[in-house]
Amino acid sequence: MGLGNCYADLQPRTELGLPKGLSLAESDSVLGCTALFHSMEIRHMRVKSKLFLLLGLLMIVALAAAGCALPMVADEHTHEDGADHTHDEEMPDGGFVIGVSNTLVGNGWREQMICAIKAEATASGMVDEVIVVNRNGGPTEQIADLEGLISQGVDAIILNPTDREGLNAVIEAAIAQGIVVVAVDQAVTAEGAYVATNDQTAYARLGAEWLFETLGGSGKVVEMRGIDGVPADTDRHNGFMEALANYPDIEVVASTFTGWDPSTGAQQALDLITTQEIDGIWTSGIDYPVVEQFQVADKPFVPIVGADNNGFVAQLLDLADEGLVGAAVTNPPAIGAVGTSIAIDALLGNNPPHETILTPKVFATDNTDGLNAIYAPDEQVGWSTYVDIEPFTHYNGSADVSACKAPGE
Known part of the structure; x- marks a missing residue:
């Protein structure tokens, strides 16, 4: 009996529910061997019984063949000991x-x-x-x-x-x-x-804008910088210059590098306020020593920009009645x-x-609530x-x- 006769009454494999991994060509080979082996018995079965028998044999042999044809590979989450080692390489938990x-x-x-x-x-x-x-x-x-x-x-x-x-x-x-x-x-x-x-650029720009506005857009100011060449100083100077570009009547009469050292900044401030006419001072954080030098020299205060240093915040609160006007820009x-x-x-x-x-945020002398919120008497x-x-x-x-x-x- 030819193999073509065995398939005469079969529908397409998707309708018969054949495993999707088994091709029709593979089914032909499997069925051929099986049909020939059982040819005498199948010859006496009714067509409907033949169809179901063939289908069953096809599925059984196909699954067996597929199992033999594929290599044995372990699941990527399972090892020979039967345990799940998926998370063997867990992230550290401290130390x-x-x-x-x-x-x-x-x-x-x-x-x-x-x-x-x-x-x-x-x-x-x-x-x-x-x-x-x-x-x-x-x-x-x-x-x-x-x-x-x-x-x-x-x-x-x-x-x-x-x-x-x-x-x-x-x-x-x-x-x-x-x-x-x-x-x-x-x-x-x-x-x-x-x-x-x-944001160091914004730190300087915001403080400088406050200073220039407080001076009414004109006056002589000092820029007291940090350490020459370090990134924060460069960024702050750029921010200062951005603000300055919008105030053509502001004159920078001196620019110093304090090294962010309080004693250096104090000496520079004392020299400047005793030798030059100055309307305002922008500092890169050396602020409270600058305020102190006005007291040392017995000079009237000018508007000063500093950071949120506790000493400077205290001065803005305590010396407001003596004429100190200033702004603390946050740099925590x-x-x-x-x-x-x-x-x-x-x-x-x-x-x-x-x-x-x-x-950064700006806390000026007209914002006493804000200044009190960031001031700690014991700090x-x-x-x-x-x-x-x-x-x-x-x-x-x-x-x-x-x-x-x-x-x-």
């Missing part, structure tokens, strides 16, 4: 070591930044140790410090960078070894690095805690955004009380930051 690189010593803002890093590391419960490398220096010294942290096997590095591009090679080397790197306060351009910073040292939170998030595999920028003069930054910080406010305790300390 991290965080390295910190700071290159400006004796500055209250930087001290609080480091304490905020420690406080957030402790509050997270995910960090075992914080290693702080703290000294005065530039890019050369910071590169050496970063290399040292890498050699100590830290899991993450938080740095306040001395250069936007000059540290890229060592930062990228750290990232290549699986170390999470977060630049805080100032930006870097290294591939793969995280950046968490106040708690950005260190923000960087810590981002580093931990990255170590846990949560893929946080690579850039986090805080928008250090060079520290900020603006320490809670949602959703990044998890410590207990200024108390934990002031304690300045890393895990294990």
Whole structure:
């Protein structure tokens, strides 16, 4: 009997419910062997019975053939011991070591930044140790410090960078070894690095605009900058110049670099106010020492722009009746805690955004409620009380930051 006769009464395989992995050609071969083997019995069956028998044989043999034809492969989630090892390589659940690189010593803002890093590391419960490398220096010294942290096997590095591009090679080397790197306060351009910073350009522009408006759009002003060449100083100077471009009658009679050192800024301010006619002063955060020099020289106050340093905020509140007019622009040292939170998030595999920028706020002397809200009578003069930054910080406010305790300390 020919194989064609065996299929004479069959419908297409999709209607018969044949396994989709079995082709009609394969069915022909299987059925041929089976039909020939049972030819005598099938010859006496009714057509309907023949159809169902053939269908059953086709399905059984096809499934067997398919099983023999396919190689035996283990499911990707199953091993020989029968256990599910899908999550064998789970993300770490803590025990991290965080390295910190700071290159400006004796500055209250930087001290609080480091304490905020420690406080957030402790509050997270995910960090075992914080290693702080703290000294005065530039890019050369910071590169050496970063290399040292890498050699100590830290899991993450938080740095306040001395250069936007000059540290890229060592930062990228750290990232290549699986170390999470977060630049805080100032930006870097290294591939793969995280950046968490106040908007430094806006910081300067907002403060300068307030000053120029307060002066009525004309007058002689001083620009007291930070450290020459570092990213934050460059960004702030750019912001200052952006504002200045809209006030053609404002004259900048002096521009200094304070190094963000209170004593240096104080001496510069004293020299300026005793030798020049000045209508207003914009500072890059060295503010309360400048106010003090007007008192030392017994000179009337001029409008002054500073940061949200506790000492300056106190002066704006306490000396308003004596004629002091000023504005505090926020630049919270708690950005260190923000960087810590981002580093931990990255170590846990949560893929946080690579850039986090805080928008500064301006608190002027006509906003006493706002100034009182950010003032803490018992806090250090060079520290900020603006320490809670949602959703990044998890410590207990200024108390934990002031304690300045890393895990294990």
